[in-house]
Amino acid sequence: EAQVTQNPRYLITVTGKKLTVTCSQNMNHEYMSWYRQDPGLGLRQIYYSMNVEVTDKGDVPEGYKVSRKEKRNFPLILESPSPNQTSLYFCASSLDRGRAGPSYNEQFFGPGTRLTVL
Amino acid sequence: GESVGLHLPTLSVQEGDNSIINCAYSNSASDYFIWYKQESGKGPQFIIDIRSNMDKRQGQRVTVLLNKTVKHLSLQIAATQPGDSAVYFCAEGRTFGTYKYIFGTGTRLKVLA
Numbered sequence: 001e002a003q004v005t006q007n008p009r010y011l012i013t014v015t016g017k018k019l020t021v022t023c024s025q026n027m028n029h030e031y032m033s034w035y036r037q038d039p040g041l042g043l044r045q046i047y048y049s050m051n052v053e054v055t056d057k058g059d060v061p062e063g064y065k066v067s068r069k070e071k072r073n074f075p076l077i078l079e080s081p082s083p084n085q086t087s088l089y090f091c092a093s094s095l096d097r098g099r100a101g102p103s104y105n106e107q108f109f110g111p112g113t114r115l116t117v118l
Numbered sequence: 119g120e121s122v123g124l125h126l127p128t129l130s131v132q133e134g135d136n137s138i139i140n141c142a143y144s145n146s147a148s149d150y151f152i153w154y155k156q157e158s159g160k161g162p163q164f165i166i167d168i169r170s171n172m173d174k175r176q177g178q179r180v181t182v183l184l185n186k187t188v189k190h191l192s193l194q195i196a197a198t199q200p201g202d203s204a205v206y207f208c209a210e211g212r213t214f215g216t217y218k219y220i221f222g223t224g225t226r227l228k229v230l231a
Contacts, residue, residue, distance in 0.1 A: 004161075031217055042207060043162070043221040050217055058218060090161050104150050104169060104213050109161030 004110035012116045021076045023091030031094045032074040036087040081117040089113045128226040137195040141208030148210035153193045156205045203229045
């Protein structure tokens with residue numbers, strides 16, 4: 001089954017304790033991205049990756065790191081989590097369909113990771 | 119399930135009627151637009167997309183309309199069903215140079231039986 005998986009699904013941690021949220025996709029997609037979702041603010045992009053070893057900042061990258069060593073994996077790293085990083089996190093992946101055709105970059109989202117930082 | 123928004127605008131529609139959800143986008147340079155559906159406790163699910171060289175695109179029971187003059191996007195759902203109840207987000211992006219996306223805050227669609 002084609003899917004994006006995230007682990008863990010739920011995590012409660014304390015301020016300053018480094019953590020990693022994993023994301024994996026089995027669709028051979030070039031593009032992957034991390035978002036956070038907060039009430040009233042919608043989805044905000046943290047980082048994205050256009051391919052292996054190619055990453056770039058989204059709108060809210062502060063306090064986060066990512067890496068893309070393999071095409072299928074795109075972990076999100078919080079080196080020193082703070083309470084303002086308490087949020088619902090989503091990973092997404094997609095193909096770049098290029099210039100032709102009506103569709104371009106429809107993203108497939110994972111199930112989400114609920115993170116609470118105390 | 120997890121809350122995706124405490125004070126989202128809500129559209130209530132009778133089952134079988136058509137729904138229209140609107141979205142204003144912000145960046146004149148955006149040339150790609152997408153609608154997503156998010157059910158409670160799940161990740162967003164792609165519905166339909168449109169490039170800026172089109173004004174309209176139809177899918178199965180859904181139509182997206184793009185008005186670049188006023189930077190407005192709408193999603194029309196025909197014959198709305200109870201399974202359509204969810205939060206709907208629009209997103210804007212570009213087809214070259216970047217994979218940055220800006221999402222709207224969402225509209226909650228409630229289908230009344």
